[in-house]
Amino acid sequence: MTQEAQRFTISVLNDMNQQEFVDAIGQVFEYAPWVAANTWDERPFETVDALHEAMLQALKDANREDQLKFLRGHTDMQVTPEAIAAMTPDSQQEHIAAGFDKLTEEQQQRIDSLVKSYKTRFGFPFIAALRGRNATEILALAEQHLGNDSTDMELYFTFTEIGKITRMRLDKLAV
Numbered sequence: 001m002t003q004e005a006q007r008f009t010i011s012v013l014n015d016m017n018q019q020e021f022v023d024a025i026g027q028v029f030e031y032a033p034w035v036a037a038n039t040w041d042e043r044p045f046e047t048v049d050a051l052h053e054a055m056l057q058a059l060k061d062a063n064r065e066d067q068l069k070f071l072r073g074h075t076d077m078q079v080t081p082e083a084i085a086a087m088t089p090d091s092q093q094e095h096i097a098a099g100f101d102k103l104t105e106e107q108q109q110r111i112d113s114l115v116k117s118y119k120t121r122f123g124f125p126f127i128a129a130l131r132g133r134n135a136t137e138i139l140a141l142a143e144q145h146l147g148n149d150s151t152d153m154e155l156y157f158t159f160t161e162i163g164k165i166t167r168m169r170l171d172k173l174a175v
Contacts, residue, residue: 006024006173007172007173007174007175008024008025008173008174008175009174009175010045010046010047010048010051010174010175013025013043013045013174014043014044014045018037018040021036021037021040021043022036022037022040024173025051025055025170025173025174027169028055028166028169028170028173029055029059029070029162029166030073030074030088030091031070031073031074032059032070032073034066035055035058035059035070036055038058038061038062039051039054039055039057039058042054048170048171048174048175051170051174052163052166052167052170055166055170056159056162056163056166059159059162060159067155068123068124071124071125071127071158072123072124072125074124074125074127075125076112076115076116076119076125076126077111077115077125077126077127077128077138077142078112079095079100079103079107079108079111079112079135080108081101084096084100084101090169094129094130094131094165095130097130097131098130098131098133098134098135098138099134099135100130100135103135107135107139110139111135111138111139111142114126114139114142114143114146115142118145118146121146122151122154123151124158126142126145127158127161127162127165128141128142128161129161129164129165129168131164131165131168145157
């Protein structure tokens with residue numbers, strides 16, 4: 001998604017056919033336009049809030065295999081300048097705003113170790129909304145969640161974080 005993305009009113013989104021709808025907001029859930037496709041039947045939406053809740057519900061209603069496939073479609077949190085340069089524009093902005101482009105090599109290695117351990121333990125990448133948080137806070141959050149013993153608890157946390165991320169992205173597209 002680019003900074004110049006077209007914005008749509010909720011009324012216009014409600015009037016779109018399914019393909020137009022997916023084309024307009026399918027990238028909100030990165031690499032998963034099926035979330036928007038599965039939400040289309042829920043129209044009309046009264047508000048952007050209602051649209052976002054329906055999109056989150058489509059993800060939550062998916063079977064566990066599809067949920068995990070969606071989560072595993074995301075790369076591990078990467079904090080090297082080269083990795084940040086290869087991200088989608090939204091992800092780049094979020095990582096830079098959190099200060100991940102200015103980490104020491106030791107900090108990069110610590111985060112890399114934590115996210116690898118998290119993925120090994122839970123079977124999907126550590127995903128956290130970066131906006132409003134700095135690298136130190138993200139590091140502490142990863143350490144905290146690595147200590148959890150429930151995959152279901154981590155799925156709940158991850159979907160909550162995805163909700164924050166996707167709401168910020170949807171707000172760039174819909175009014």
